[in-house]
Amino acid sequence: MSESSLVVVVGGAHGIGAATCQVMAERGWRVAVVDRDLAAAEQLATSLGAQAYGVDVTDHAAIDALVQQVHARQGAVRALVVASGAFQAVLAPQDVDAALWDQVFAVNVHGLYRLNVAFGLHMVAQGGGSIVNVASVTGSAGAPTHAYAPSKSAVITLSRNLACEWGHAGVRVNTVSPGVTLVKRILDRWATGGGTRATSDPASHAALMRCVDPVEVARGIYFLASEDASAITGVDLPIDAGWLAASGWEMYGGARRATAKSEETV
Template sequence: MTPVSPGPDATEGRGRVAVVIGGANGIGAATARLMAARGWRVALADCDAAAGGALAAALAAPFFALDVTDRAAVAALPARVEAALGPAAALVVSAGAFQRNLRVEEEDPAELDRILAVNVKGTWCANRAFGPGMARRRAGSIVNLASTAASLATPLSIYGPSKSAIVGMTRSFAGEWGRAGVRVNAVSPGITLVERVRARLRSEPGRYGADPAQTTALGRLVAPEEVAEAIAFLCSDRASAITGIDLTVDCGWGVSAGWAMYGGVRPPPA
Protein backbone atom coordinates (compact mmCIF):
# COMPACT_ATOMS: atom_id res chain seq x y z
CA MET A 1 0.00 0.00 0.00
CA THR A 2 1.36 3.42 -0.96
CA PRO A 3 1.92 5.59 2.14
CA VAL A 4 -0.65 8.34 2.58
CA SER A 5 0.88 11.78 2.16
CA PRO A 6 -0.56 14.57 4.29
CA GLY A 7 -0.27 16.63 1.11
CA PRO A 8 -0.03 20.38 0.81
CA ASP A 9 -1.78 21.02 4.10
CA ALA A 10 -2.49 18.47 6.82
CA THR A 11 -5.26 20.77 8.10
CA GLU A 12 -6.89 21.19 4.68
CA GLY A 13 -10.20 19.73 5.85
CA ARG A 14 -10.31 22.13 8.83
CA GLY A 15 -12.29 19.59 10.82
CA ARG A 16 -15.13 19.54 8.31
CA VAL A 17 -17.09 16.34 7.75
CA ALA A 18 -16.49 14.15 4.69
CA VAL A 19 -18.72 11.16 3.97
CA VAL A 20 -17.26 8.35 1.87
CA ILE A 21 -19.89 5.95 0.55
CA GLY A 22 -18.18 2.76 -0.58
CA GLY A 23 -15.34 3.59 1.78
CA ALA A 24 -14.51 0.11 3.04
CA ASN A 25 -12.21 -0.99 0.23
CA GLY A 26 -10.24 0.10 -2.79
CA ILE A 27 -10.43 3.70 -3.96
CA GLY A 28 -12.99 4.62 -1.29
CA ALA A 29 -10.75 3.34 1.49
CA ALA A 30 -7.71 5.13 0.04
CA THR A 31 -9.77 8.33 -0.12
CA ALA A 32 -10.95 7.97 3.48
CA ARG A 33 -7.38 7.50 4.70
CA LEU A 34 -6.09 10.46 2.73
CA MET A 35 -8.86 12.85 3.73
CA ALA A 36 -8.50 11.87 7.38
CA ALA A 37 -4.77 12.60 7.10
CA ARG A 38 -5.64 16.03 5.71
CA GLY A 39 -7.80 17.11 8.58
CA TRP A 40 -11.27 15.98 7.51
CA ARG A 41 -13.54 14.20 9.98
CA VAL A 42 -14.46 11.17 7.94
CA ALA A 43 -17.60 9.04 8.11
CA LEU A 44 -17.60 5.72 6.25
CA ALA A 45 -20.59 3.94 4.74
CA ASP A 46 -20.47 0.59 2.98
CA CYS A 47 -22.21 -2.76 2.66
CA ASP A 48 -18.98 -4.50 3.77
CA ALA A 49 -19.37 -4.17 7.52
CA ALA A 50 -16.22 -6.14 8.39
CA ALA A 51 -13.78 -4.14 6.25
CA GLY A 52 -15.61 -0.86 6.84
CA GLY A 53 -15.70 -1.33 10.58
CA ALA A 54 -12.00 -2.18 10.69
CA LEU A 55 -11.00 0.88 8.70
CA ALA A 56 -13.33 3.10 10.69
CA ALA A 57 -11.74 1.87 13.91
CA ALA A 58 -8.27 2.61 12.53
CA LEU A 59 -9.34 6.14 11.60
CA ALA A 60 -11.41 6.69 14.78
CA ALA A 61 -14.32 7.36 12.42
CA PRO A 62 -17.98 6.32 12.56
CA PHE A 63 -19.11 3.53 10.26
CA PHE A 64 -22.60 3.12 8.82
CA ALA A 65 -23.68 -0.15 7.22
CA LEU A 66 -25.38 0.85 3.99
CA ASP A 67 -26.89 -0.74 0.92
CA VAL A 68 -26.83 2.02 -1.72
CA THR A 69 -29.73 0.40 -3.56
CA ASP A 70 -31.94 0.97 -0.51
CA ARG A 71 -33.34 4.42 -1.23
CA ALA A 72 -34.77 4.91 2.27
CA ALA A 73 -31.50 3.93 3.93
CA VAL A 74 -29.52 6.33 1.75
CA ALA A 75 -32.02 9.13 2.42
CA ALA A 76 -31.60 8.60 6.17
CA LEU A 77 -27.79 8.71 6.07
CA PRO A 78 -27.26 12.51 6.22
CA ALA A 79 -29.15 12.74 9.53
CA ARG A 80 -27.21 9.79 10.95
CA VAL A 81 -23.91 11.39 9.96
CA GLU A 82 -24.95 14.76 11.35
CA ALA A 83 -25.90 13.19 14.67
CA ALA A 84 -22.47 11.57 14.90
CA LEU A 85 -20.18 14.28 13.51
CA GLY A 86 -22.11 17.24 12.18
CA PRO A 87 -23.37 18.20 8.71
CA ALA A 88 -21.46 16.88 5.72
CA ALA A 89 -19.26 19.35 3.87
CA ALA A 90 -18.04 16.76 1.35
CA LEU A 91 -19.53 13.60 -0.12
CA VAL A 92 -17.61 10.97 -2.07
CA VAL A 93 -19.71 8.30 -3.80
CA SER A 94 -17.36 5.41 -4.51
CA ALA A 95 -19.75 2.45 -4.28
CA GLY A 96 -19.78 0.53 -7.53
CA ALA A 97 -20.75 -2.75 -9.18
CA PHE A 98 -18.57 -4.28 -11.87
CA GLN A 99 -19.23 -6.43 -14.92
CA ARG A 100 -17.49 -9.49 -16.32
CA ASN A 101 -15.82 -9.31 -19.72
CA LEU A 102 -18.32 -11.42 -21.65
CA ARG A 103 -20.07 -11.24 -24.99
CA VAL A 104 -23.41 -9.44 -24.74
CA GLU A 105 -25.35 -12.64 -25.47
CA GLU A 106 -23.46 -14.45 -22.69
CA GLU A 107 -24.27 -11.89 -20.02
CA ASP A 108 -27.02 -12.64 -17.53
CA PRO A 109 -29.77 -10.00 -18.02
CA ALA A 110 -30.04 -9.82 -14.24
CA GLU A 111 -26.65 -8.08 -14.29
CA LEU A 112 -28.30 -5.10 -15.94
CA ASP A 113 -30.56 -4.59 -12.93
CA ARG A 114 -27.75 -5.17 -10.42
CA ILE A 115 -25.24 -2.81 -11.99
CA LEU A 116 -27.72 -0.04 -12.73
CA ALA A 117 -29.13 -0.31 -9.20
CA VAL A 118 -25.73 0.23 -7.59
CA ASN A 119 -24.01 2.58 -10.02
CA VAL A 120 -26.85 4.73 -11.29
CA LYS A 121 -29.61 4.52 -8.68
CA GLY A 122 -27.14 4.44 -5.78
CA THR A 123 -25.21 7.47 -6.99
CA TRP A 124 -28.39 9.42 -7.78
CA CYS A 125 -29.89 8.64 -4.37
CA ALA A 126 -26.70 9.63 -2.54
CA ASN A 127 -26.48 12.96 -4.35
CA ARG A 128 -30.17 13.59 -3.75
CA ALA A 129 -29.77 12.77 -0.06
CA PHE A 130 -26.84 15.12 0.62
CA GLY A 131 -27.05 17.82 -2.05
CA PRO A 132 -30.13 19.72 -0.83
CA GLY A 133 -28.74 20.03 2.69
CA MET A 134 -25.45 21.37 1.34
CA ALA A 135 -27.43 23.80 -0.82
CA ARG A 136 -29.35 25.07 2.22
CA ARG A 137 -26.02 25.62 4.00
CA ARG A 138 -24.63 27.33 0.87
CA ALA A 139 -21.50 25.15 0.78
CA GLY A 140 -20.39 21.66 -0.09
CA SER A 141 -18.54 19.44 -2.52
CA ILE A 142 -19.63 16.14 -4.06
CA VAL A 143 -17.39 13.78 -6.02
CA ASN A 144 -18.91 10.84 -7.89
CA LEU A 145 -16.77 7.94 -9.10
CA ALA A 146 -17.24 7.31 -12.80
CA SER A 147 -14.76 5.47 -15.06
CA THR A 148 -12.82 5.82 -18.29
CA ALA A 149 -15.33 3.24 -19.54
CA ALA A 150 -17.82 6.12 -19.56
CA SER A 151 -16.08 7.79 -22.50
CA LEU A 152 -14.11 5.03 -24.27
CA ALA A 153 -15.53 1.99 -26.01
CA THR A 154 -15.06 -1.20 -23.97
CA PRO A 155 -16.64 -4.67 -23.96
CA LEU A 156 -18.50 -3.71 -20.76
CA SER A 157 -21.87 -2.91 -22.30
CA ILE A 158 -23.64 -2.36 -18.96
CA TYR A 159 -20.86 -1.00 -16.76
CA GLY A 160 -19.67 1.60 -19.28
CA PRO A 161 -23.12 3.13 -19.89
CA SER A 162 -23.81 3.11 -16.14
CA LYS A 163 -20.70 5.22 -15.64
CA SER A 164 -21.71 7.50 -18.52
CA ALA A 165 -24.94 8.10 -16.60
CA ILE A 166 -22.92 9.11 -13.55
CA VAL A 167 -21.01 11.70 -15.58
CA GLY A 168 -24.29 13.02 -16.96
CA MET A 169 -25.98 13.30 -13.59
CA THR A 170 -22.86 14.93 -12.13
CA ARG A 171 -23.14 17.72 -14.67
CA SER A 172 -26.86 18.06 -14.00
CA PHE A 173 -26.34 18.31 -10.25
CA ALA A 174 -23.53 20.86 -10.76
CA GLY A 175 -26.04 23.11 -12.48
CA GLU A 176 -28.78 22.32 -9.98
CA TRP A 177 -26.85 23.41 -6.90
CA GLY A 178 -24.12 25.67 -8.25
CA ARG A 179 -25.74 28.97 -7.30
CA ALA A 180 -26.10 27.59 -3.77
CA GLY A 181 -22.33 27.13 -3.50
CA VAL A 182 -22.27 23.35 -3.99
CA ARG A 183 -19.71 21.91 -6.40
CA VAL A 184 -20.33 18.51 -8.02
CA ASN A 185 -17.62 16.72 -9.99
CA ALA A 186 -16.75 13.24 -11.23
CA VAL A 187 -13.47 11.35 -11.28
CA SER A 188 -12.91 8.67 -13.92
CA PRO A 189 -10.17 6.21 -13.02
CA GLY A 190 -8.58 3.88 -15.51
CA ILE A 191 -7.52 0.37 -14.48
CA THR A 192 -6.66 0.87 -10.83
CA LEU A 193 -4.64 -1.59 -8.76
CA VAL A 194 -7.16 -2.15 -6.00
CA GLU A 195 -7.12 -5.65 -4.51
CA ARG A 196 -10.06 -6.77 -6.64
CA VAL A 197 -8.18 -5.86 -9.83
CA ARG A 198 -4.96 -7.42 -8.58
CA ALA A 199 -6.89 -10.65 -7.99
CA ARG A 200 -8.32 -10.50 -11.51
CA LEU A 201 -4.87 -9.98 -12.99
CA ARG A 202 -3.75 -13.14 -11.19
CA SER A 203 -6.80 -15.28 -11.96
CA GLU A 204 -7.92 -13.84 -15.33
CA PRO A 205 -4.70 -12.88 -17.12
CA GLY A 206 -6.56 -12.35 -20.41
CA ARG A 207 -9.19 -9.98 -19.03
CA TYR A 208 -7.19 -6.83 -19.81
CA GLY A 209 -4.81 -8.26 -22.42
CA ALA A 210 -1.34 -9.71 -22.01
CA ASP A 211 0.13 -6.69 -20.21
CA PRO A 212 -2.42 -3.97 -19.46
CA ALA A 213 0.29 -1.61 -18.23
CA GLN A 214 1.54 -1.38 -21.81
CA THR A 215 -1.78 0.07 -22.95
CA THR A 216 -1.14 3.34 -21.08
CA ALA A 217 1.05 6.28 -22.06
CA LEU A 218 2.94 6.09 -18.76
CA GLY A 219 3.49 2.35 -19.06
CA ARG A 220 1.90 1.49 -15.73
CA LEU A 221 -1.47 1.22 -14.02
CA VAL A 222 -3.06 3.57 -11.51
CA ALA A 223 -2.60 3.24 -7.74
CA PRO A 224 -5.76 3.81 -5.68
CA GLU A 225 -3.94 6.52 -3.73
CA GLU A 226 -3.50 8.47 -6.97
CA VAL A 227 -7.25 8.47 -7.56
CA ALA A 228 -7.72 9.51 -3.92
CA GLU A 229 -5.48 12.53 -4.54
CA ALA A 230 -7.76 13.69 -7.35
CA ILE A 231 -10.86 13.19 -5.21
CA ALA A 232 -9.37 14.99 -2.21
CA PHE A 233 -8.35 17.90 -4.44
CA LEU A 234 -11.86 18.28 -5.86
CA CYS A 235 -13.33 18.18 -2.35
CA SER A 236 -10.92 20.85 -1.13
CA ASP A 237 -11.05 24.63 -1.29
CA ARG A 238 -8.17 24.45 -3.80
CA ALA A 239 -10.80 23.41 -6.36
CA SER A 240 -13.17 26.23 -5.42
CA ALA A 241 -13.79 27.26 -9.06
CA ILE A 242 -14.19 23.73 -10.43
CA THR A 243 -17.60 22.15 -10.89
CA GLY A 244 -19.29 19.91 -13.44
CA ILE A 245 -16.10 18.26 -14.71
CA ASP A 246 -15.09 14.64 -15.22
CA LEU A 247 -11.43 14.32 -14.20
CA THR A 248 -9.64 11.37 -15.78
CA VAL A 249 -6.96 9.53 -13.78
CA ASP A 250 -5.76 6.72 -16.05
CA CYS A 251 -1.97 6.94 -16.59
CA GLY A 252 -2.77 8.00 -20.15
CA TRP A 253 -4.83 4.98 -21.20
CA GLY A 254 -7.17 7.14 -23.25
CA VAL A 255 -4.23 9.04 -24.74
CA SER A 256 -2.50 5.86 -25.93
CA ALA A 257 -5.58 4.23 -27.52
CA GLY A 258 -5.11 5.98 -30.85
CA TRP A 259 -1.42 5.01 -31.03
CA ALA A 260 -2.11 1.26 -31.44
CA MET A 261 -2.47 1.43 -35.23
CA TYR A 262 0.87 3.22 -35.43
CA GLY A 263 2.76 0.57 -33.51
CA GLY A 264 1.92 1.67 -29.98
CA VAL A 265 3.24 4.33 -27.65
CA ARG A 266 6.91 4.94 -28.27
CA PRO A 267 9.51 3.82 -25.71
CA PRO A 268 11.64 6.52 -24.09
CA PRO A 269 14.72 7.64 -26.03
CA ALA A 270 17.97 5.79 -25.37
Protein backbone atom coordinates in the same frame (compact mmCIF):
# COMPACT_ATOMS: atom_id res chain seq x y z
CA MET B 1 -13.64 24.29 4.12
CA SER B 2 -11.90 24.02 7.47
CA GLU B 3 -9.55 21.21 8.38
CA SER B 4 -12.26 19.73 10.59
CA SER B 5 -14.77 19.44 7.74
CA LEU B 6 -16.70 16.18 7.45
CA VAL B 7 -16.46 13.96 4.37
CA VAL B 8 -18.72 10.97 3.77
CA VAL B 9 -17.09 8.25 1.66
CA VAL B 10 -19.53 5.65 0.34
CA GLY B 11 -17.81 2.45 -0.70
CA GLY B 12 -15.16 3.55 1.74
CA ALA B 13 -14.07 0.20 3.17
CA HIS B 14 -12.14 -1.11 0.17
CA GLY B 15 -10.06 -0.06 -2.83
CA ILE B 16 -10.28 3.54 -4.01
CA GLY B 17 -12.78 4.38 -1.30
CA ALA B 18 -10.49 3.16 1.48
CA ALA B 19 -7.54 5.04 0.01
CA THR B 20 -9.72 8.16 -0.10
CA CYS B 21 -10.65 7.78 3.57
CA GLN B 22 -6.98 7.52 4.46
CA VAL B 23 -5.92 10.53 2.38
CA MET B 24 -8.75 12.72 3.67
CA ALA B 25 -8.02 11.76 7.29
CA GLU B 26 -4.31 12.46 6.83
CA ARG B 27 -5.18 15.94 5.58
CA GLY B 28 -7.30 16.84 8.56
CA TRP B 29 -10.82 15.89 7.50
CA ARG B 30 -13.26 14.08 9.75
CA VAL B 31 -14.31 10.93 7.92
CA ALA B 32 -17.48 8.86 7.79
CA VAL B 33 -16.65 5.46 6.31
CA VAL B 34 -19.77 4.03 4.65
CA ASP B 35 -19.93 0.59 3.09
CA ARG B 36 -22.19 -2.41 2.65
CA ASP B 37 -19.40 -4.34 4.39
CA LEU B 38 -19.91 -2.81 7.84
CA ALA B 39 -17.25 -4.94 9.54
CA ALA B 40 -14.57 -3.70 7.14
CA ALA B 41 -15.86 -0.14 7.46
CA GLU B 42 -15.61 -0.36 11.25
CA GLN B 43 -12.09 -1.77 11.08
CA LEU B 44 -10.89 1.07 8.84
CA ALA B 45 -12.75 3.70 10.83
CA THR B 46 -11.10 2.51 14.05
CA SER B 47 -7.65 2.86 12.50
CA LEU B 48 -8.44 6.41 11.32
CA GLY B 49 -10.35 7.66 14.34
CA ALA B 50 -13.40 7.89 12.10
CA GLN B 51 -17.04 6.77 12.26
CA ALA B 52 -18.45 3.78 10.35
CA TYR B 53 -21.89 3.21 8.84
CA GLY B 54 -23.39 0.33 6.89
CA VAL B 55 -25.67 0.87 3.91
CA ASP B 56 -26.91 -0.92 0.81
CA VAL B 57 -26.99 1.81 -1.84
CA THR B 58 -29.80 0.04 -3.69
CA ASP B 59 -32.07 0.62 -0.67
CA HIS B 60 -33.32 4.19 -0.99
CA ALA B 61 -34.91 4.18 2.46
CA ALA B 62 -31.57 3.12 3.91
CA ILE B 63 -29.89 6.05 2.14
CA ASP B 64 -32.35 8.50 3.70
CA ALA B 65 -31.72 6.92 7.11
CA LEU B 66 -27.95 7.17 6.56
CA VAL B 67 -28.18 10.91 5.89
CA GLN B 68 -30.11 11.43 9.10
CA GLN B 69 -27.71 9.28 11.11
CA VAL B 70 -24.60 11.04 9.84
CA HIS B 71 -26.01 14.51 10.47
CA ALA B 72 -27.25 13.59 13.94
CA ARG B 73 -23.99 11.93 14.92
CA GLN B 74 -21.36 14.09 13.22
CA GLY B 75 -22.99 17.29 12.01
CA ALA B 76 -22.98 19.02 8.63
CA VAL B 77 -21.43 17.18 5.68
CA ARG B 78 -19.11 19.31 3.57
CA ALA B 79 -18.10 16.65 1.06
CA LEU B 80 -19.54 13.43 -0.33
CA VAL B 81 -17.49 10.86 -2.23
CA VAL B 82 -19.36 8.01 -3.92
CA ALA B 83 -16.90 5.22 -4.68
CA SER B 84 -19.33 2.29 -4.44
CA GLY B 85 -19.65 0.27 -7.62
CA ALA B 86 -20.90 -2.90 -9.26
CA PHE B 87 -18.61 -4.48 -11.82
CA GLN B 88 -19.06 -7.03 -14.58
CA ALA B 89 -17.05 -9.49 -16.60
CA VAL B 90 -16.43 -8.91 -20.29
CA LEU B 91 -19.43 -10.45 -22.06
CA ALA B 92 -20.95 -10.43 -25.50
CA PRO B 93 -24.03 -8.16 -25.71
CA GLN B 94 -26.42 -11.10 -25.89
CA ASP B 95 -24.96 -12.47 -22.65
CA VAL B 96 -25.71 -9.33 -20.63
CA ASP B 97 -29.07 -10.38 -19.24
CA ALA B 98 -31.64 -8.15 -17.58
CA ALA B 99 -30.59 -9.19 -14.08
CA LEU B 100 -26.97 -8.17 -14.63
CA TRP B 101 -27.95 -4.91 -16.34
CA ASP B 102 -30.35 -4.02 -13.52
CA GLN B 103 -27.80 -4.86 -10.83
CA VAL B 104 -25.08 -2.69 -12.37
CA PHE B 105 -27.40 0.26 -12.90
CA ALA B 106 -29.04 -0.13 -9.48
CA VAL B 107 -25.67 0.43 -7.79
CA ASN B 108 -23.73 2.60 -10.22
CA VAL B 109 -26.51 4.95 -11.30
CA HIS B 110 -29.65 4.75 -9.17
CA GLY B 111 -27.85 4.36 -5.85
CA LEU B 112 -25.26 6.99 -6.66
CA TYR B 113 -27.94 9.44 -7.82
CA ARG B 114 -30.01 8.96 -4.66
CA LEU B 115 -26.93 9.50 -2.51
CA ASN B 116 -26.14 12.70 -4.42
CA VAL B 117 -29.66 14.03 -4.03
CA ALA B 118 -30.04 13.07 -0.37
CA PHE B 119 -26.75 14.64 0.73
CA GLY B 120 -26.78 17.36 -1.94
CA LEU B 121 -30.04 18.90 -0.76
CA HIS B 122 -28.54 19.32 2.70
CA MET B 123 -25.52 21.00 1.13
CA VAL B 124 -27.79 23.35 -0.80
CA ALA B 125 -29.60 24.25 2.43
CA GLN B 126 -26.34 24.90 4.27
CA GLY B 127 -24.96 27.03 1.43
CA GLY B 128 -22.15 24.91 0.02
CA GLY B 129 -20.39 21.60 -0.29
CA SER B 130 -18.64 19.32 -2.73
CA ILE B 131 -19.56 15.98 -4.29
CA VAL B 132 -17.09 13.73 -6.09
CA ASN B 133 -18.46 10.69 -7.92
CA VAL B 134 -16.18 7.90 -9.10
CA ALA B 135 -16.80 7.13 -12.76
CA SER B 136 -14.39 5.29 -15.09
CA VAL B 137 -12.43 5.85 -18.28
CA THR B 138 -14.79 3.30 -19.82
CA GLY B 139 -17.49 5.95 -19.49
CA SER B 140 -15.65 8.11 -22.03
CA ALA B 141 -14.42 5.44 -24.43
CA GLY B 142 -15.71 2.24 -25.92
CA ALA B 143 -15.24 -0.90 -23.83
CA PRO B 144 -16.69 -4.44 -24.03
CA THR B 145 -18.48 -4.04 -20.69
CA HIS B 146 -21.93 -3.36 -22.07
CA ALA B 147 -23.61 -2.54 -18.76
CA TYR B 148 -20.71 -1.15 -16.73
CA ALA B 149 -19.38 1.34 -19.29
CA PRO B 150 -22.80 2.91 -20.05
CA SER B 151 -23.47 3.17 -16.31
CA LYS B 152 -20.27 5.18 -15.88
CA SER B 153 -21.22 7.42 -18.82
CA ALA B 154 -24.44 8.10 -16.94
CA VAL B 155 -22.47 8.99 -13.79
CA ILE B 156 -20.50 11.63 -15.70
CA THR B 157 -23.62 13.14 -17.26
CA LEU B 158 -25.77 13.22 -14.14
CA SER B 159 -22.89 14.78 -12.20
CA ARG B 160 -22.69 17.62 -14.73
CA ASN B 161 -26.45 18.08 -14.49
CA LEU B 162 -26.33 18.34 -10.69
CA ALA B 163 -23.39 20.76 -10.92
CA CYS B 164 -25.60 23.10 -12.92
CA GLU B 165 -28.62 22.49 -10.71
CA TRP B 166 -26.87 23.35 -7.45
CA GLY B 167 -24.06 25.69 -8.45
CA HIS B 168 -26.09 28.72 -7.37
CA ALA B 169 -25.91 27.41 -3.81
CA GLY B 170 -22.15 26.87 -3.86
CA VAL B 171 -22.39 23.10 -4.26
CA ARG B 172 -19.81 21.65 -6.65
CA VAL B 173 -20.23 18.25 -8.33
CA ASN B 174 -17.39 16.56 -10.21
CA THR B 175 -16.25 13.09 -11.25
CA VAL B 176 -12.97 11.24 -11.42
CA SER B 177 -12.43 8.53 -14.01
CA PRO B 178 -9.80 6.00 -12.95
CA GLY B 179 -8.02 3.83 -15.46
CA VAL B 180 -6.71 0.36 -14.59
CA THR B 181 -6.24 0.76 -10.84
CA LEU B 182 -4.33 -1.71 -8.70
CA VAL B 183 -7.07 -2.50 -6.19
CA LYS B 184 -7.26 -5.88 -4.50
CA ARG B 185 -10.07 -7.09 -6.74
CA ILE B 186 -7.95 -6.65 -9.86
CA LEU B 187 -4.73 -7.92 -8.31
CA ASP B 188 -6.48 -11.07 -7.09
CA ARG B 189 -7.97 -11.67 -10.53
CA TRP B 190 -4.59 -11.36 -12.22
CA ALA B 191 -2.94 -13.60 -9.62
CA THR B 192 -5.38 -16.40 -10.37
CA GLY B 193 -5.24 -15.96 -14.13
CA GLY B 194 -8.83 -14.73 -14.20
CA GLY B 195 -8.29 -11.49 -16.03
CA THR B 196 -10.71 -10.60 -18.79
CA ARG B 197 -8.44 -8.29 -20.76
CA ALA B 198 -6.85 -9.74 -23.88
CA THR B 199 -3.50 -8.11 -23.17
CA SER B 200 -1.15 -9.62 -20.61
CA ASP B 201 0.28 -6.15 -19.89
CA PRO B 202 -2.45 -3.50 -19.51
CA ALA B 203 0.20 -0.97 -18.45
CA SER B 204 1.52 -0.95 -22.01
CA HIS B 205 -1.67 0.79 -23.16
CA ALA B 206 -1.10 3.89 -21.03
CA ALA B 207 1.12 6.84 -21.91
CA LEU B 208 2.99 6.49 -18.60
CA MET B 209 3.42 2.77 -19.26
CA ARG B 210 1.97 1.79 -15.89
CA CYS B 211 -1.26 1.25 -14.01
CA VAL B 212 -2.71 3.54 -11.34
CA ASP B 213 -2.31 3.21 -7.58
CA PRO B 214 -5.52 3.73 -5.56
CA VAL B 215 -3.88 6.51 -3.55
CA GLU B 216 -3.32 8.46 -6.78
CA VAL B 217 -7.05 8.41 -7.43
CA ALA B 218 -7.66 9.38 -3.80
CA ARG B 219 -5.42 12.44 -4.16
CA GLY B 220 -7.43 13.58 -7.16
CA ILE B 221 -10.64 13.10 -5.20
CA TYR B 222 -9.19 15.11 -2.30
CA PHE B 223 -8.29 17.94 -4.68
CA LEU B 224 -11.78 18.15 -6.16
CA ALA B 225 -13.39 17.97 -2.72
CA SER B 226 -11.17 20.66 -1.26
CA GLU B 227 -11.16 24.45 -1.59
CA ASP B 228 -8.15 24.09 -3.90
CA ALA B 229 -10.80 23.30 -6.55
CA SER B 230 -13.20 26.06 -5.50
CA ALA B 231 -13.91 27.16 -9.10
CA ILE B 232 -14.11 23.66 -10.55
CA THR B 233 -17.48 22.01 -11.06
CA GLY B 234 -19.09 19.82 -13.69
CA VAL B 235 -15.79 18.32 -14.84
CA ASP B 236 -14.55 14.77 -15.26
CA LEU B 237 -10.93 14.22 -14.23
CA PRO B 238 -9.32 11.13 -15.77
CA ILE B 239 -6.74 9.57 -13.46
CA ASP B 240 -5.54 6.87 -15.81
CA ALA B 241 -1.77 7.17 -16.32
CA GLY B 242 -2.56 8.48 -19.80
CA TRP B 243 -4.74 5.56 -20.96
CA LEU B 244 -7.24 7.80 -22.73
CA ALA B 245 -4.47 9.86 -24.29
CA ALA B 246 -2.77 6.74 -25.65
CA SER B 247 -5.91 5.00 -26.91
CA GLY B 248 -5.58 6.50 -30.38
CA TRP B 249 -2.06 5.06 -30.70
CA GLU B 250 -3.28 1.45 -30.83
CA MET B 251 -3.48 1.40 -34.62
CA TYR B 252 0.19 2.45 -34.70
CA GLY B 253 1.33 -0.28 -32.35
CA GLY B 254 0.46 1.30 -29.02
CA ALA B 255 2.08 3.86 -26.77
CA ARG B 256 5.86 3.97 -27.14
CA ARG B 257 8.87 6.01 -26.17
CA ALA B 258 8.95 9.55 -27.55
CA THR B 259 12.34 8.87 -29.14
CA ALA B 260 10.94 6.13 -31.38
CA LYS B 261 10.85 7.12 -35.06
CA SER B 262 8.20 6.27 -37.58
CA GLU B 263 9.19 4.15 -40.56
CA GLU B 264 6.60 5.89 -42.68
CA THR B 265 5.84 9.43 -43.72
CA VAL B 266 2.12 10.14 -43.72
